[in-house]
């Protein structure tokens with residue numbers, strides 16, 4: 001019986017020890033857990049510090065250390081580029097507009113040709129000459145009495161471009177017919193002003209391009225030309241023999 005008690009007592013001891021050890025393990029586990037929590041609590045600020053440091057990036061290749069970050073200067077550079085582009089556009093517009101304006105203003109030689117004076121003393125009745133005014137041919141014709149009569153005999157209302165000879169010449173100078181030598185159809189120079197040239201069916205001018213015929217007052221009588229040969233607006237007789245055109 002005694003043996004059984006001893007053996008029974010020795011069997012209980014390890015159980016007690018184990019029971020005693022268990023709290024220790026729990027304590028160790030608690031310590032580990034608290035240590036981990038403490039470690040995690042301590043590590044938390046480190047993560048925040050890493051997040052704050054995130055915007056700092058390594059300088060790209062070609063950028064010297066110590067220079068401001070390229071991204072920080074980008075808006076300023078764009079502003080500069082925009083301003084520079086606008087400035088250059090302004091300068092470009094000025095450089096284009098100024099030559100245009102200067103080209104539009106008449107040069108000295110053009111101004112000199114804006115008006116011409118012609119001595120008509122050598123032009124006999126029935127003759128005509130060609131001259132140039134503002135780079136266009138001009139016909140100056142000294143009409144004979146017969147040619148004046150033929151022009152005045154026409155029924156003006158029957159004309160495509162109704163005008164009297166009087167309306168196409170200067171007061172008191174009805175014999176001097178001065179017109180542009182440009183056909184009003186497509187701009188050919190009609191025949192009839194130079195000696196020996198065909199004067200057409202109506203004794204004035206003939207445009208061989210499409211067959212327009214003009215009478216002795218240079219009015220369109222036949223063919224496709226829509227209007228009479230044009231009479232320059234500014235004709236002034238400075239004397240009996242000098243006429244200014246323009």
Ligand code: FES
Nearest residue numbers: 183185186207210
């Ligand atoms: S250009 Fe004179 S008739 Fe055509």
